[in-house]
Amino acid sequence: MRLPRRAIVAATALAALTVAPAWAQPAKGKFPDRLIRIVVPFSAGGGVDNIARLLANQLQTQLGGASVIVENRAGANGALGGKAVQAAPADGYTLLFSAATHVLAKEVMSSPPYDPQRDFSPIARVAEAPLMLVIAPQLEPRNLSEVIAAVKKQPDRWTAAIPAAGAPSHLATLLLAKQGNVKFTYVPYKGTQPALVDVAGGHVxxxxxxxVSVLPLARAGRVRPIAITSTKRSTLAPDVPTVQEGGLPGFTYGSWYGVWAPKGTPADRVQLLNGAINAAMSELGKSGALAALGVEPVAQDVDQFKSYIAGFVTQSAELLNSAGFKPE
Structure with a gap:
């Protein structure tokens, strides 16, 4: 399911840094010459918001001291903030920082407020992070193979929490069920925290x-970590095996994050922002700020990001359709 990371190569990052002099010292009257707003369509303090604030701070340096702020506009599964950016002037001063859910609005909403691929200008895919599978602590399984065996034996007893329709958590759970040849009863939630609390309480x-969202409760023993979805173990939880180690060869999945501008934003500003953002994320990767969040930087040019989005939407739609998901 996970798309090839063709663009994550040293040449891309080097190219982003090579063009730095062209935008690091913006001339008077040139872009940017005023405040840049990064709209996060989720509440402050969450994973998306934390990464956006790191980027905003570093971007000020990459843009030669230009002011960059984060503005939270939560609601409607991210669509409220997305709509605000869509309606903003297409001048590069209002940007959307969101997760993979942004591009699946048409697949998960019965009346989407916009077409994510047609109504926005993709700027950059900036980071990705693995997911972690956790179970209620009072359950017997200790590893993934035991979980799958238990679900096959008593499928009616196993429910899976879904924090948001079309989110990486949803898609990865569907993929787990498909590759593990098991069936779950899916329970929708409005966010990770209420879902996590119910797992800790044994309700799901x-x-x-x-x-990063589930690790604190896993470390506290309130939920039991079973596996992570990356190709290798995480330094944040080195004792937790990968899903592949747990018996599902080839299984990888990750959440990812990107930046968009309103449709029609001038191409030169899109390219300038792409270079500045790639350079900013490279610096954050070197500093260790992203690793502390369990996130890895990604460097893609604008065309590569567009292609990635198209492939991700196609594969995600196929997975949702195969599971019988209906837009809400």
Missing amino acids: QLLMDSM
Whole structure:
């Protein structure tokens, strides 16, 4: 399911840094010469918001001291903030920082407020992170193979929490069920925290979500970590095996994050922002700020990001359709 990371190569990052002099010292009257707003369509303090604020701070340096702020506009599964950016002037001063859910609005909403691929200008895919599978602590399984065996034996007893329709947590859980040849009863939630609380309380049996979001309760023993979805173990939880180690060869999945501008934003500003953002994320990767969040930087040019989005939407739609998901 996970798309090839063709663009994550040293040449891309080097190219982003090579063009730095062209935008690091913006001339008077040139872009940017005033405040840049990064709209996060989720509440402050969450995973998306934390990464956006790191980027905003570093971007000020990459843009030669230009002011960059984060503005939270939560609501409607991210669509409220997305709509605000869509309606903003297409001048590069209002940007959207969101997760993979942004591009699946048409697949998960019965009346989407916009077409994510047609109504926005993709700027950059900036980072990705693995998910972690956790289960209620009172359950017997200790590893993934035991979980799958238990679900096959008593499928009616196993429910899976879904924090948001079309989110990486949802898609990864569907993929787990498909590759593990098991069936879950899916329980929808409005966000990770209420879902996680119910897993800790034994009201639902499992949750697969951002590793950083679930790790604190896993470390506290309130939920039991079973596996992570990356190709290798995480330094944040080195004792937790990968899903592949747990018996599902080839299984990888990750959440990812990107930046968009309103449709029609001038191409030169899109390219300038792409270079500045790639350079900013490279610096954050070197500093260790992203690793502390369990996130890895990604460097893609604008065309590569567009292609990635198209492939991700196609594969995600196929997975949702195969599971019988209906837009809400």
